Ligand SMILES: C=C(OP(=O)(O)O)C(=O)O
């Protein structure tokens with residue numbers, strides 16, 4: 329039986345720590361390491377909400393008269409508008425448009441007039457601002473359509489105005505005055521879209537695990553990142569810290585000489601990895617495709633410049649996070665064309681159909697108010713009640729594939745049954761493209777051999793496969809020890825899936841975050857995984873690591889990781905084997 333075959337030859341290994349000793353430094357916080365690399369600089373905090381303590385302390389503001397209060401409002405509104413304008417300058421496309429419109433709205437004369445009237449009627453400043461915004465919200469809602477969509481922007485403006493007035497940093501992603509360490513409770517997907525790697529030296533969050541979206545975006549942008557760091561929000565803004573994304577540590581006010589040494593050493597490591605140019609293969613020549621995960625045309629263009637052989641995961645839903653209405657087939661085809669067009673001969677692109685729902689809110693697709701959205705109507709399941717949504721997207725992908733001539737494979741997320749795979753496979757093949765399904769639910773891994781009778785390839789989404797195997801929310805930082813793809817149970821399901829692919833002679837890739845971990849990548853290859861897809865920035869370290877080991881070493885590593893009792897001992901055993 330397959331399970332027994334995979335488990336045969338267990339060897340128990342003693343966990344040993346191989347990390348270099350950390351010099352004694354003043355307070356250090358630790359979390360889950362996500363993106364290796366070192367960042368050293370002052371902390372800037374991105375807050376979700378204005379603190380109620382600051383609002384209470386501000387009270388009525390103690391202004392001498394309404395004109396003095398209005399002058400304070402003018403200052404705050406100008407600062408908020410300038411913040412939006414600066415963001416608009418750095419952004420592109422839809423985000424830039426929204427930021428520019430918000431800058432205009434924050435300094436709108438009508439809004440100012442409503443605040444002035446409320447002040448003259450005797451309201452205090454915060455109540456006047458709130459009343460004026462409410463008045464605008466009512467008008468915009470009544471107007472409907474595009475104006476109604478601006479209500480969220482108005483509420484964001486109010487939060488920022490209040491923050492400015494009570495003397496707090498604006499909530500959400502702040503405008504970084506200089507290269508800084510960004511600290512947050514967590515970042516919303518829309519916030520992460522505005523991260524500038526030139527200004528964010530490292531990213532540290534209090535919440536979230538290694539597969540949270542903050543982690544995924546940080547990897548995509550190659551920003552050193554540590555998540556799940558308890559108490560990190562206690563660090564005062566401006567404090568200088570050193571973040572080590574490989575160790576998962578945040579050193580507060582370290583010795584500057586020592587910190588600079590760490591930065592130099594990290595830069596040296598990075599230069600060594602960057603020398604790897606592909607294609608992916610082990611030292612003894614076993615070919616393993618190294619592919620990129622992309623989110624839109626700019627990330628595809630960036631990935632295409634690197635040493636990857638195509639795209640293993642195009643997360644289409646990320647193109648639509650800010651969109652309230654479903655784009656037409658032609659509009660979608662245009663978006664997909666820009667991604668597919670970045671890749672040419674000898675490369676292929678795997679497009680994933682909309683994975684809306686749960687942690688990826690897409691306004692025109694996600695079902696509102698689900699009790700347990702991670703186990704609800706998400707991914708492929710959205711097409712059960714709305715088959716047109718899937719059909720229109722597949723039509724658009726097929727149009728883009730024809731227009732670009734790029735070899736296009738299409739896969740569905742959250743497939744749980746063989747019937748779903750058969751239905752999806754037929755739809756994709758009818759449009760002349762290769763069909764696949766993601767293995768994200770344990771049922772799909774257990775029946776991988778039957779899924780492969782219906783489709784051309786499988787792609788393992790280790791982020792969700794880990795979440796559903798371990799029954800642990802991928803966003804829950806207190807469960808980060810469970811939401812770890814090194815968990816032997818998760819590895820067992822991957823091994824079963826890879827073995828099914830080997831027997832069927834069909835490709836089985838990994839496109840979850842596990843593929844971006846150089847050590848785990850060797851384990852996956854040892855199990856028979858044929859491609860690894862990851863944030864483009866992670867490709868060189870993974871490719872360089874694979875090039876340094878033989879396929880036999882990878883098989884030994886797989887055996888050791890499967891035999892381990894927990895992720896830590898698995899990592900240690902594999903490190904011991906591979907060096
Ligand atoms: C690649 C995956 O999909 P996402 O992270 O977008 O849910 C996964 O679940 O591993």
Ligand SMILES: [Mg+2]
Pocket residue numbers: 741768789791792
């Ligand atoms: Mg997933």
